[in-house]
Amino acid sequence: MSKNQNTFIKKQKAELKKRKKRDKQEKMAARKDQPKSGDLDDMIAYVDEFGNISDTPPEPEPPKKENVPRPSSLPRPQNTQQKFNRNNKFKNE
Template sequence: MAGSQETYGKKEREKKKLKKQEEKRKKAAERKLNSKGGGLENMLVYVDEYGRFTDTPPDPSQKVKVDAEDIVIGIPKKEDEEPVDPIHKGKVDFFDSSKGFGFIIDELDSERYFVHVSGTTEDIAEGDKVSFELERGMKGLNAVRVKKI
């Protein structure tokens, strides 16, 4: 004759499980009763004119009317600008022909620009007056199409 499949341990675990479920239901009901609630109105937050959060709605008399046609979406059109001469003039400050690079100082703004031998059209040396154009490189602007004047 076979015995019951339910052991004492199984019965105890089942009792604990039911007890936990009942406690959980009681806590949920208690939270529901004690909640301040009040609906959506108590959950709304407004932002005042200084960017701070507040629970009072803004004053309708202080509302600013915005015309939809005044809102610009996208990039504004550029006004006609004077075309800037892309050719700069300067003086070779340093050039190492064995390594193939150097620096040029611009005459106008005294900025120092990197130049690589691949960006030159003819051989240059320190102290030469040159004309050049600028292109964006990995570490900033580089002098390219460098020619002696």
């Protein structure tokens, strides 16, 4: 009985091997039939703010302007420049 099982398994393995080889040849033929462009535009992918990948570039958003009022009640700093002496001390002019 083991002889029949061995031959059946061998036939199954051979059939599986032939099927894989045929599938591989079909895939190779399909790849060869596809046009090759190699353009840089075809290879570029864009990512939006949500992390989704797309082929089209995102729409440029206008720059945001922040209108922060400057506090006028604070006194402006006066021109206080300091010079460095040789004695490692600062003195005001």
